[in-house]
Amino acid sequence: MPRTPLELFDVDHLLTEEEVAMRDTVRSFLEAKVRPHLADWYESATIPVRELAPALGELGVLGMHLEGYGCAGTSATAYGLACLELEAADSGLRSLVSVQGSLAMFAIRRWGSEEQRETWLPRMAAGEAIGCFGLTEPDFGSDPAGMRTRAVRDGDGWVLDGTKMWITNGSVADIAVVWAQTEEGIRGFVVPTDTPGFSAPEIKKKMSLRASVTSELVLEGVRLPAAAAFPEVRGLTGPLSCLNEARFGIVFGALGAARDCLDTALAYAGQRDIFDRPLSSYQLTQAKLADMSLELGKGMLLALHLGRLKDAGALRPEQVSLGKLNSVREAIAIARECRTILGAAGITLEYPVMRHANNLESVLTYEGTSEVHQLVIGRALTGEAAFR
Structure with a gap:
């Protein structure tokens, strides 16, 4: 009797009932709602992020491995299995979920203030707010310590200037987690994307990740209150x-x-x-x-x-x-x-x-x-x- 490769390895024997249920739920959702459209999205280089995000939030995969604030609090292994199913559909879809949960939401959950967590995490877990993560720059990918984006104190607040590159979700995001050089070392900031001086032009003509929104982030004199900064973390940690x-x-x-x-x-x-x-x-x-x-x-x-x-x-x-x-x-x-x-x-x-x-x-x-x-x-x- 023919078997699939992972059946040959009897992988399901290594999973809990809850992990299998989560995997199968994500797979069923993708089969019904996503797979029929993937070829068209890829060919047209579009993806309806605003429509998908609430559905993914209802599915429970946005920040699913985080605790509290509307997040499911699953095991890391269950999250990994969800990522496997998402990328079996398309890498762009897994990137959307990964950037939302493991980059933007994780940064706020791990390093943010209580005010930042309460303001953003429940909305992001529900897919009502979309996040992006601004670290990579045009000349600093593998060497993020050399970033040129700077945040300078201005009275009680901050002013940010710089450019980030290859940012998933950037053009559709409501919030950007941006890392910048300061006199105290590298610090993180929560930047609402409707802040004056912030723009996110989409990167076009991609041959890869076409069913994904990829953008540049441009910060020109972006003024933020003191509360926008992550309170404690410094450096690349x-x-x-x-x-x-x-x-x-x-x-x-x-x-x-x-x-x-x-x-x-x-x-x-x-x-x-x-x-x-x-x-x-x-x-x-x-x-x-x-x-x-x-x-x-x-x-x-x-x-x-x-x-x-x-x-x-x-x-x-x-x-x-x-x-x-x-x-x-x-x-x-x-x-x-x-x-x-x-x-x-x-x-x-x-x-x-x-x-x-x-x-x-x-x-x-x-x-x-x-x-x-x-x-x-x-x-x-x-x-x-x-x-x-």
Whole structure:
């Protein structure tokens, strides 16, 4: 009897009933409400964020792993499984949820004042308010410490000037978490996007993450009250803690894209006749499917292990790097190999494989490039930092 790759690994045996229920609920929602539209959204480079956000809030996935303020408070593993299902639909959709919950909401929950939490988190959890996260700059991606955006004290408040780049949700956000240089070091600010001097032009002509809003943030003399600043955190501790949250979701999410590609290739190979036999009956095809299934299953076992460590409060940043590096590297290889099984049909939007492959090119880069994660792992192994 044919089995899917993750059935072959008996992955469900490692999950709790609650985790399976959460995964299946998210999968059912996506099948009914999202998947029928993905090819059109990707082709037109649009996504109805304002319509999707309340539905995702009702589903309970926005900030789902956070405690209180309208958040579901699920386990980290349950959140990872939700990310897997979201990215099995499209990386852009997982990015929307990840930026909302693991970057903007996590930053406010972890580092914000009680006033900031009460003002924004319930609305963001419900999808009534959309957030973005401004750290990366045009010349400072892997080296955020060099950022040029500055916040200067002005009386009782602050004035922000600078530019951020490659910001998911930026053009549709109600609130931006912006990190800036100050005389006290790097600090975070909660910036309502209707503040004078703030603009967020959308980045067009993308070949990847087309079903996602990607923007530039421009801050020109943006005046904020003192209460807009995160009260305690200084330096890169704040933004890097948020990036670790987002990277954890990618550990699972990228595997979702790989699973969708592999499921598609399996179905296609079983239906496509070549020389009067199913494509799936040929040794070369089975070798490809076996190798890809092995890598997907190994990646899933690592992701679940990291999820259990995170739930136990024992997950270290370099372990997140292990997961992110492995999941994305294997996912993009699986997507490319699956395209070969589909042949010419694989380049069309009738099938999701090329869409996933293109999206994964972005996932390979953001939340830390593969090279950065290799150096993080190298530092953990040798005790030597090779970043400079």
